[in-house]
Amino acid sequence: MLITVAAFNQKTEKRSAVLYLPTPFPDISVFTALVQSVIMKNPFGCTPYMTGRKNHPPVEKIREMYTAKFVYIGAGRLQTGSGSEIYDTLEGYEDGIAAVVSNTANALAHRGKAKHAPAADLFSVTLQCHDPDDTLWFFSVARDRITISAYKDDAAKKRVEAWAKTVPALQ
Known part of the structure; x- marks a missing residue:
């Protein structure tokens, strides 16, 4: 009897990157202000989109844990x-x-x-961003780091890096 082994194929078009903060967010208010700023100001140029019959905003909170x-x-x-x-x-x-x-x-x-x-508290929020190239990627903020994941184009990463350089809470 021939046994086959399941093999995972790497998907190189999906990437992730992490920025470890030199100093964790000092408290929940600074953390939530940053998350709200990203949602409201959309600094990455994300776009609204529709799936099925549901309209989605350019940046959408999909998970949070405190x-x-x-x-x-x-x-x-x-x-x-x-x-x-x-x-x-x-x-x-x-x-x-x-x-x-x-x-x-x-x-x-x-x-x-x-x-x-x-x-000693911990916080994390994951935002979903719809890129102008019609892909979805994720922006996750934790108390001590920011992670972007599932982006296909390095342009998304470069937009996040450029934004991060302008945010005092991340320096």
């Missing part, structure tokens, strides 16, 4: 526990922080008061 980190401080200012919560919206992240910090039952279980540790 992780809030907590420490529990008990008697003698000693850490009695830690935790994290993951939210799929900015509103959930903000509301969730308030809920965890005010959760009395959880504080009793940890024998300490919950304190939000924002410097």
Whole structure:
């Protein structure tokens, strides 16, 4: 009996590139301001498009994830526990922080008061961009890096690089 092995064929027309930030975003407000700026100002020259019967904007948020980190401080200012919560919206992240910090039952279980540790939080948002050449590519922003992926033409990468040089938060 002849056994065949599945082989993956490399797709060289799809690429990705990462920019590691010299300093992570200091907080959620700077992070969300950058994401909103990209969506509203469309600095990469993306274009609106239609699939089926649905109109899409040039830049569209397709995924977001926010992780809030907590420490529990008990008697003698000693850490009695830690935790994290993951939210799929900015509103959930903000509301969730308030809920965890005010959760009395959880504080009793940890024998300490919950304190939000924002410097340890993680955030990521993926935007989908429709290029003028009628292809889709992705712009992902995390707290410590920006990734562009699935672009076919180096022109998209060059537009993102040129934009990044003008953004103080990325320097």
